[in-house]
Amino acid sequence: DGGITQSPKYLFRKEGQNVTLSCEQNLNHDAMYWYRQDPGQGLRLIYYSQIVNDFQKGDIAEGYSVSREKKESFPLTVTSAQKNPTAFYLCASIPRGGSGANVLTFGAGSRLTVL
Amino acid sequence: DQQVKQNSPSLSVQEGRISILNCDYTNSMFDYFLWYKKYPAEGPTFLISISSIKDKNEDGRFTVFLNKSAKHLSLHIVPSQPGDSAVYFCAASVGSNTGKLIFGQGTTLQVKP
Numbered sequence: 001d002g003g004i005t006q007s008p009k010y011l012f013r014k015e016g017q018n019v020t021l022s023c024e025q026n027l028n029h030d031a032m033y034w035y036r037q038d039p040g041q042g043l044r045l046i047y048y049s050q051i052v053n054d055f056q057k058g059d060i061a062e063g064y065s066v067s068r069e070k071k072e073s074f075p076l077t078v079t080s081a082q083k084n085p086t087a088f089y090l091c092a093s094i095p096r097g098g099s100g101a102n103v104l105t106f107g108a109g110s111r112l113t114v115l
Numbered sequence: 116d117q118q119v120k121q122n123s124p125s126l127s128v129q130e131g132r133i134s135i136l137n138c139d140y141t142n143s144m145f146d147y148f149l150w151y152k153k154y155p156a157e158g159p160t161f162l163i164s165i166s167s168i169k170d171k172n173e174d175g176r177f178t179v180f181l182n183k184s185a186k187h188l189s190l191h192i193v194p195s196q197p198g199d200s201a202v203y204f205c206a207a208s209v210g211s212n213t214g215k216l217i218f219g220q221g222t223t224l225q226v227k228p
Contacts, residue, residue, distance in 0.1 A: 004158075006158075009156075031214055032214075033214040033215075040124070040220060040221075041220055041221075042119065042121075042204060042206075042217075042218030042219050042220050042221060043159070043204065043206075043216075043218040044218070045215060045216075048214060048215065058215075088156075090158050090159070092158075092214055093214070094212070094213070094214040096212070102211070102212045103149060103161045103164060104149075104161070104214045104216060105161070106151075106158030106159050106160070107158050108156075108157050108158050109156065109157065109158050111156070
């Protein structure tokens with residue numbers, strides 16, 4: 001089955017540590033996205049990439065970094081500069097072009113807790 | 116500035132009755148709207164969408180209505196089932212075929228047996 005795999009499911013981090021969240025998709029989608037969800041809030045866009053070796057900042061990119069070396073992979077690093085990193089992180093992807101409307105497909109998420 | 120708002124944090128309905136979830140937006144540039152359903156500790160799953168050229172889209176028990184003049188959309192679920200209990204997110208975008216979505220805060224729906 002095609003889908004998006006995020007790992008780890010749960011992650012604990014001490015303050016001051018960087019952590020990297022993995023996102024792998026086998027849907028052959030070109031564009032990939034990272035969203036963050038906080039309690040009582042909607043999802044907010046962190047970073048996105050529409051093609052390999054290219055990515056753009058979303059609405060809340062500060063304290064995060066990404067890379068897109070392969071079409072299938074879009075890891076997110078939460079750096080020590082991120083002031084409130086505890087959240088639920090969601091990776092998503094969407095194909096580019098084609099006829100009709102495409103919709104964003106999400107992974108199962110990674111919950112990061114800073115101790 | 117919250118461009119997409121779901122003003123009801125929660126909604127409780129009886130099984131078999133209609134559930135109506137509401138969403139308001141402020142950005143006139145939005146021309147594509149989606150509803151996602153989310154269970155705890157899982158990613159959202161796409162439910163239904165509507166383009167601004169339409170005022171209604173139906174898929175089985177789910178119907179989305181769009182009122183452009185009021186900048187308002189609603190999701191109707193008829194009949195509601197206990198398995199529909201989840202958080203529902205409204206989202207909007209400029210253009211379809213984009214993953215750059217603006218989400219509302221979500222409404223938690225509880226369908227009681």
